[in-house]
Amino acid sequence: MTFAHFFRRRAVRHGIVWLLVFGICEVLSPPSQGSHLKVFGRQYSLALLSVTALAIYVHYWLLTHLLEQRRYALYAVATVATLLAGGALLLLVEHVDEVNFVHFRMSDAKAPVSWAFRLGEGAGNVLFGLIMATIARYVRRGIVSHFQMQKMRALQLETELSLLKAQVNQHFLFNTLNNLYGLSLAAPDQMPEALLQLAGLMRYQLDSSRQSAVTVGTEAEYLANYIGLEKLRLRHNTQVEFTVDLPRPEQPLAPLLLLPLVENCFKHAIGPSGENTIHIHLTQSDVGLTLRTGNSIPPHFRATPSGLGLPTLRARLAQYYPGKRHRLDIKATDTFYATNLQLVL
Template identity: 25%
Template sequence: MVNLKNKNVEISLHFLIWLVLFFLPAAFSVGSDADWKDLFRHFWLQLIFLAVVFYANYLYLVKYVYDDKKIWFFVANLTLILSLIFFKNQISEWLEPRRHNPGGRRPPTGLFYFIDTLIYMIPVAFSIAINAGKKIQKAEEMKIEADNIKLQSELQHLKYQLQPHFFFNSLNNIYSLIDFAPEKAKQSIHSLSKLMRHLLYKTDVEKINLSEEIEFLNKYIELMSLRLTDNTKVFINFPKAIPEMKIAPLLFISIVENAFKHGISATQHSDIHFKMEIADHEINFTASNSNFPKTDTDKSGSGIGVENLKKRLNLLYPEKHEFHSHLNNGMYIAEIKIITD
């Protein structure tokens, strides 16, 4: 559809240019003694043959240049141009025969052919330049398309990488409940099935509603909270009124997972805070948690979540996002700012 539209624009542009070129001689001859026959012989006939040279090259002969058949291109153009010059002279002679002037001196015929050949080389040069420009534009479009395909493939890879990581962390959480809280383990499996349904049916799109993403986060936080003791407090501050905004799925889950992974201690008091603020087209999400770094022997999770998030943000929101993480008074704080379209 786009190609057809571009083709129609191109045809219309060519038609308009030639219409102007054919109209100008008539416009300039208004008020003079020139008649239509003179206009045709002196201007329009030349324009017709210039158009023939241009479109012969534009549509066909210029292919020889790109197929490395430059000699054939030169021979074909020279033959075409000389033939047209000959026919133009014959038609001009037929329209207005030259008077015999024995005493007068006429320029040599070769000079007329040389000058006309130079004139006919102009549309040849134009046809080459236009085709070269189209080839460059097509190459740029193909490069952009290839980059987009690469981008989509990389995003898809990151998404597929994230989902097993999420599933693995959730299973670890459920596994820890089986022995001492089997009922909570059952409830966790039920909650996990709802979350996996979201992963299967809601994330295979470019963007989802922000309200759906917040609902997913709430369900995940609820699932993770089932295993917590009274030593850990979770505070959630999400907006009650959520505007109609679209956002890429699964952008915040990694730092939420990270907060539960590194913010819980079996013996010490710990706090986990999640906060989201929305202003115009800007989303600010903050996760802060007590910092209990995992040891090298702790294999819960693969550690790819935050790195995955950074890559996805760079691909999805180039120059429209910020991600910061730091320690402050024993609290690990991760902040994401996203500017949506």
């Protein structure tokens, strides 16, 4: 059994705490009996701590089974009974042997003290212990709950990110298969090359989906391969401009984060007649990464519902680059569609 497993046992933890409390009582004990608060002597410590410990564990049971179950009246009665029983035990111990505990009167008072007052003194000592133990219980519970909530939140985020990655993979494959179908009708001789490029893209998809981050350079290379695959099916009336300026390609980046905006360019810009233009610019600075895309919109184009593309992108941006670490601007007119994504890496 390791020390960590040994320490997790409740009896061991509580035993260590009581030893610390006993040591503190010994350190704080006044050197003489002249103090107004008579806190001294090993007999005192053992007697008072034993009775108080018993009352504390009884009170813990009351908290769990009465107070936290909203049985307030029964809890109040049981707590008062516990205090009186603890005071009576201390009074009994003091009659058996001279054991001093915290007194609520002047030490030089010579007037006789009734048993009821001494019972109240004992109950007051026990009440102080209950208050301190209850505060410690709920402070510890609050700390444990805080860390548990953090752990649950981290697991939730990890699950959400896994689902989002799965959605990205399915969305990409669906669009690419549609593109290959169009290519098989328009230029079947280019299908072997397209299938090889698709295999490379899917391999990258599978590898990156297992990682929390890739590099800016590998993501740019992936985009270049994707654009090359898309260009195989384009008509001669479509011009594609793709530029990359990455002075630090080794910087980490969330995988498959740029693809949805590039996909939209090819989804919206393809028209049977007229000039179609697509502009994709990926630049890197000391601050972060910027992806600017723009594409013409053919006449009589009717946009279909966005589906998973942009909603998934916004969700992943919020997860990977929350708050001011990202900015996504979209401008759409009847003839042109432009996006500007800025990331603080």
